[in-house]
Amino acid sequence: MKNFTNLSPIKNTKPIALYSSEQIYAMEQAWFAQGYDSFGLMQQAAWQMAQQIELLYEQKCLNANHSANTNVYHRTERLRRVSVWVGKGNNGGDGWLIAHYLQQAGWQVEVIAVGFDKNDFVIDDKSVTSNSKHSDSSNITDATKALQIALSANCHYQRFEEIHSSHNESEKMALLAEIYIDALFGIGLDRAPEGIYKEAISAFNRTTQQQNALAVAVDIPSGLVASTGAVFDRIAVQADVTLCLIARKFGLHNKDGTDYSGDIIDIPLIPYQTARPHKISDKNAKQNTIEAFEPVAILRTAAQSMKPRRQNSYKGSYGHALIIGGNRVDGSQGMGGAAILSASSTMATGAGKITVACHEAFHGALLTSLPDAMTINLHDADGLKALIEQASVVAIGMGLGRDEKAKALFIDYIQTAIAHEKSIVIDADGLYHLASLQMDSHELVTELREHSINHRVCLTPHSGEAARLLDQKISEVESDRLRAIKQCAAVYGGDWVLKGAGSLVLEQKSGRARVYVCDAGNVGMATAGMGDILSGVIAGLLAQQDLAAESYSLPQAVLIHGFAGDVLVNQNSDCHSENRLMIGQRGLQAQDMPAAIRHVMQLVMVD
Numbered sequence: 001m002k003n004f005t006n007l008s009p010i011k012n013t014k015p016i017a018l019y020s021s022e023q024i025y026a027m028e029q030a031w032f033a034q035g036y037d038s039f040g041l042m043q044q045a046a047w048q049m050a051q052q053i054e055l056l057y058e059q060k061c062l063n064a065n066h067s068a069n070t071n072v073y074h075r076t077e078r079l080r081r082v083s084v085w086v087g088k089g090n091n092g093g094d095g096w097l098i099a100h101y102l103q104q105a106g107w108q109v110e111v112i113a114v115g116f117d118k119n120d121f122v123i124d125d126k127s128v129t130s131n132s133k134h135s136d137s138s139n140i141t142d143a144t145k146a147l148q149i150a151l152s153a154n155c156h157y158q159r160f161e162e163i164h165s166s167h168n169e170s171e172k173m174a175l176l177a178e179i180y181i182d183a184l185f186g187i188g189l190d191r192a193p194e195g196i197y198k199e200a201i202s203a204f205n206r207t208t209q210q211q212n213a214l215a216v217a218v219d220i221p222s223g224l225v226a227s228t229g230a231v232f233d234r235i236a237v238q239a240d241v242t243l244c245l246i247a248r249k250f251g252l253h254n255k256d257g258t259d260y261s262g263d264i265i266d267i268p269l270i271p272y273q274t275a276r277p278h279k280i281s282d283k284n285a286k287q288n289t290i291e292a293f294e295p296v297a298i299l300r301t302a303a304q305s306m307k308p309r310r311q312n313s314y315k316g317s318y319g320h321a322l323i324i325g326g327n328r329v330d331g332s333q334g335m336g337g338a339a340i341l342s343a344s345s346t347m348a349t350g351a352g353k354i355t356v357a358c359h360e361a362f363h364g365a366l367l368t369s370l371p372d373a374m375t376i377n378l379h380d381a382d383g384l385k386a387l388i389e390q391a392s393v394v395a396i397g398m399g400l401g402r403d404e405k406a407k408a409l410f411i412d413y414i415q416t417a418i419a420h421e422k423s424i425v426i427d428a429d430g431l432y433h434l435a436s437l438q439m440d441s442h443e444l445v446t447e448l449r450e451h452s453i454n455h456r457v458c459l460t461p462h463s464g465e466a467a468r469l470l471d472q473k474i475s476e477v478e479s480d481r482l483r484a485i486k487q488c489a490a491v492y493g494g495d496w497v498l499k500g501a502g503s504l505v506l507e508q509k510s511g512r513a514r515v516y517v518c519d520a521g522n523v524g525m526a527t528a529g530m531g532d533i534l535s536g537v538i539a540g541l542l543a544q545q546d547l548a549a550e551s552y553s554l555p556q557a558v559l560i561h562g563f564a565g566d567v568l569v570n571q572n573s574d575c576h577s578e579n580r581l582m583i584g585q586r587g588l589q590a591q592d593m594p595a596a597i598r599h600v601m602q603l604v605m606v607d
């Protein structure tokens, strides 16, 4: 659940580099290649996590005492109990060592071992005392070594299989604890947890919820795929806190990741986490050159500040945005609202002037809600093409319609925009037509791609639209959104937003594509018309050419849109007056957004 307590669009936080699990393994390998010990790294990881767990426990006690208004010193008399759930991989190895270190620190520890055979618990002194630098060489894995160390230290354990097969509910309650540690799976999860693993994850979640205990995930919540943020069949540990080892995983911030990870605490561990030895192809190159790991994406949690406008300027200084959409196909009710919403957010973002090209049937409604806009008939091709020539940016597709007539208009208007070297935003039905044109091998797709090399072309699909553009199933796109957005950019050129929880933004600059995850927005925005609002924000920023490049960037637009949604939902938490209107996650409407966008535009302004 998103925390709205510290809502500020400009925060003093740096963007965070995000990596795939393959890259994290490569970072580890680079570290070991320099002679460092893999088991030493596991010990260090576990030791630092144990310390964090102690801090989390103290914080939990302080909070509990604070709310109960009791003396904080009572906490020292409490029995500190931890239940550590371990799997068979290295993530489980971390768990065994955490149990060992916490027991040394005086905690009452119970390890719940999942997927283990009874024979796994025979103490083998050799593995504990093994000094081999890399455990592989002695055929003893790091995880086994960790288990043996915990056993030798008399850490109490139970096999989950035994607890689970018991019909006695109280026996099923593995251990009453204040903190539960999830060390079942880490970045090595490569398939859906089934059988006993599925049962263990459900039992972990059930127990932590029943005990109102703190659930702490080691590295990543078990069940969450580190490289994609996917969760198989909703089977994943619901963590309150994730202790993220080595480097931030992309999956913690995309798709299901945000729902399952809780607060994230970084434990970087190795100084070279973002570098690996350079492959020496040039014999003259220095031996010790290092090559940075290119993150798969950058997490942006804050918008760029914007400078105030020059006093000596006028509406023409802030661009003319042309919104094309809002059609009414003969006999239908039409989609005028899409263009109206888009236009109202364009204006709220600060465009100097706007014209809306929509079906004439909607002109009255448009002018009633947005008298600042100029209007033109969507089907007046000559008039509209003349306007495209004058516009600073053309946003097309919101409620344009999917019939053949609309497709012909789309082709005509996009070709005109390209001919006049305009910035273009394509959304909704525009993306539908673009996908058809790609299937027809229509020349417009190539023209648009070429145009995008030197001009801004922004395309904003949700997963369904992206699937059509790529001729894939929605599930295929959803299973790896990072791959999908890159494929979109490779096929069509331009800059992209793949909308959804943790919207992805791909920007191409100087032939280099960079992907961003925008950490603003909330589930209240999953309502009709929110996408139209986004296309309007993008058009509104692109129109204002007085802005510095980073201020009209695509991540900036997505962040402003997301923060506006967050501002609206946040009214819930700081609402003291009963008379004040509350807008929460349920019932948030796209039409609420322009006022919130104006508010965010003031918050990002600096002197």
Ligand SMILES: NC(=O)C1=CN([C@@H]2O[C@H](COP(=O)(O)OP(=O)(O)OC[C@H]3O[C@@H](n4cnc5c(N)ncnc54)[C@H](O)[C@@H]3O)[C@@H](O)[C@H]2O)[C@@H](O)CC1
Pocket: 028, 038, 039, 041, 042, 045, 046, 087, 088, 089, 090, 091, 092, 094, 142, 184, 185, 186, 187, 188, 189, 190, 191, 192, 193, 194, 197, 218, 219, 220, 245
């Ligand atoms: N020694 C090291 O290099 C370090 C490793 N670390 C830990 O090691 C973790 C990665 O360890 P591993 O690579 O062993 O990966 P995991 O501990 O995630 O486990 C992978 C094992 O589980 C199996 N598996 C995957 N999905 C399964 C499923 N659905 N059902 C049943 N079995 C499944 C795999 O076949 C593999 O045997 C990290 O997340 C981190 O916690 C940290 O200790 C840092 C240092």
Ligand SMILES: Nc1ncnc2c1ncn2[C@@H]1O[C@H](COP(=O)(O)OP(=O)(O)O)[C@@H](O)[C@H]1O
Pocket: 428, 462, 499, 500, 501, 502, 503, 520, 521, 522, 523, 524, 525, 526, 527, 528, 529, 530, 531, 532, 533, 534, 561
């Ligand atoms: N769960 C969510 N978290 C954050 N943002 C969301 C969420 N659901 C939707 N949004 C945002 O709301 C907008 C919805 O766009 P879209 O699906 O195109 O709506 P429409 O087609 O009705 O206009 C996108 O910008 C999307 O990122």
